Amino acid sequence: MLKMLMKYEWKYIWKKLLLFAGILMFATLIGGLSTTQFDNLASPDQILGFLGAMFGFMFYYTLLIGAVIGFSLIVGIRFYKVVFGDMGYVTNTLPVSARQIYAAHLIVYGLCTFVISGLMQLSIMMVTNTMFTNMFNELNASDAADVSYLHFGPASLAEVFGLSEFGAGILMTLLLIVGTISSLLMIYAAVVLGQNWKRHKVWGAVVSYIIIYSIMMVAAWIVTIPYMIHMFMNAASMGDTAMPVFGPSFWVICLALSAVFGIATFCIMDHGMTKKLNLE
């Protein structure tokens, strides 16, 4: 039955997923093209070209953010409609358990989010590489080496994370997976919490999401503060090496925090769907 649920969610999303992939590719193209104009920084008579490049870049950035928000909205709205909307009368009377229902959503949309996040990361890497290549193509070799960390790729990431290249790759993938599931769980938990509102359940979900997101941001800041302090102290003593080394411990704590958060939101969702289901 879980397979069936997944089949129908996949049927719903695959075309939209292709659309988003297409949008991302288009955005990357725009972003990449506009950053090739960034070497015109110094020439005043190329100001139009430069402005065009800036707008192009902002457009790229907007499309990326739009893609994230848009996809999150689609995922959240689909979950809401299927479980708590009119279609909920069909979904909740299928011969499946509530756990199978949200497992199907988590798996299908988790994979989709994973793909989209991965594409976005690739896009950002490509565009910023192009950007910095063009911005600094007049530097001499030694200066270029100094800013090589700005080339986002496995090697530079490995240096930043303090891990081997392979380790960095694993860590990135892990963070991507955990981050994907967490972000989905935040949306689903918010939708479930929104059901506690007597009326305006949709606004209830939006407010719940804002609250959950804020809690997460606060927690993330609290975790980051010791490292920030460490970084400033290091910067003061080491001169102009700008990029701090956030050691493995930082990333482990990040993973742990995400996991805790994930479990908390999972419990909210599970409870809401099994014990407290109250369809209008």
Add this chain to the structure above:
Amino acid sequence: MAEILSLDHLTKVYKGSDKPALDDITLTIGKGRIVGLLGPNGSGKTTLIKLINGLLTPTAGEIRVGGFAIGPESKAIVSYLPDRFCLPGDTSVKELIGFYRDFYSDFDTERAYGMLESLQIDPLSRIKTFSKGMKEKIQLILVMSRRAQLYVLDEPIAGVDPAARDYIIRTIIGNYQPDASVLLSTHLITDVENILDDVIFIKEGKVILSSPVEELRIAQGKSLDAYFREVFSC
């Protein structure tokens, strides 16, 4: 086991309300019976139906369908017709049939197509292209094409024209199986009383009467509709 449904001291209190929507209800429904759940608006009919289908969780008490607690196994043997249209608009009828067949092993695809054909419904059309009345008939066809053990129909003939009412009632009769039961809630009693085996009167969350209909006619010397008006007179 001779009963398909058993309710044991079932109570439901909605959050923020001090009066129970359903108050300590105990009753059973036997196999092969068509049972009417009658009561005024707000008496608890829909609450009871939602509880049977697992759309609400009880505050106290137990429900068993075919011996199962409410869960995937009970849902597999219950076919539910909600009091509103709930199917997605941009799927085709054929895709919906595929959906039902995928999830319900007791779905009779041939019967569904047969009924659609008799109403001249094109299976390839999208749901949203149909009128309200047609949509509800399609939903009814999907529900009645299952070979379930308990059909739960919430107000199946309310808000529907007389010809459609006849069609729905004939469909319910025609679908009859000796090992399957039908629980239907309505306040349009005249139309359905001839097809009911038993009737349950529910008022303010309590069952005030549970009886075979013919016995009521003999005992009271009047139609179910007339007796209902007497019992529930304002």
Add this chain to the structure above:
Amino acid sequence: MSWKLDSDRPIYTQLIEILKIEIVSGKLPPGSKFKSVRDLAMEAGVNPNTMQRAFAELEDLELLRTERTSGRFVTEDAELIGKTRDAIASAQFDLFAEKMEQLGFSKRELVDFVNKKVEVESDG
């Protein structure tokens, strides 16, 4: 078959009456096969269990017999059918006679009235 049913009275007794009339009038000939319980129930717009109950009682009266594999059949006992017809007609007559008595007809007047009516019928 005209299934005009009155919800004020038990349905199954009305079904029995209607089926009896079908049998005695010859619309359901002796030895003929009945439609299935479900089909008749659909036609009449009644619960199949109720139709089943009517059938059961007809079977008790021996106006109907069930062959387990082939279905239900009208009896071939012409005498029984005749008796049933007479019983129904008798009851109808009693109702008529009572009404006519209320109108003040004597027995003689009643017979003359009926004869006149029948003549008119056969002329027309």
